[in-house]
Amino acid sequence: MDKHIEVSMLWQIYGKLLTEKQYNVLNDYYNNDLSLSEIAENYNISRQGVRDIIMKGEGKLFEYEEKLAIMKKSKMQEEQIQIILSQLSEIKDSSSDKKIEKILNEVQKELSVLA
Numbered sequence: 001m002d003k004h005i006e007v008s009m010l011w012q013i014y015g016k017l018l019t020e021k022q023y024n025v026l027n028d029y030y031n032n033d034l035s036l037s038e039i040a041e042n043y044n045i046s047r048q049g050v051r052d053i054i055m056k057g058e059g060k061l062f063e064y065e066e067k068l069a070i071m072k073k074s075k076m077q078e079e080q081i082q083i084i085l086s087q088l089s090e091i092k093d094s095s096s097d098k099k100i101e102k103i104l105n106e107v108q109k110e111l112s113v114l115a
Contacts, residue, residue, distance in 0.1 A: 011023075036050045
């Protein structure tokens, strides 16, 4: 996975655990696509200061994920749901019982919301 996307996803999960400045700077850099210079100007700090905040914030996000594994568990759950949906489609396609088809459609609908 691209680091930019990964950090953005981790920010969404764990961002509120960062300091306010780390939270805002990482948001500006990864989600609002601002440059180091633009962020430095907005916060009245040096580009190096922005880089340090980003590096420390990223480190914290990866540390939280390493310990809590919320993103990893979420991705695994999504993959399992997709496998189940695929299997349900196979069962539905091979069944001629309308009652079973109706139940499978309802189950697929509920699982699709989770995916």
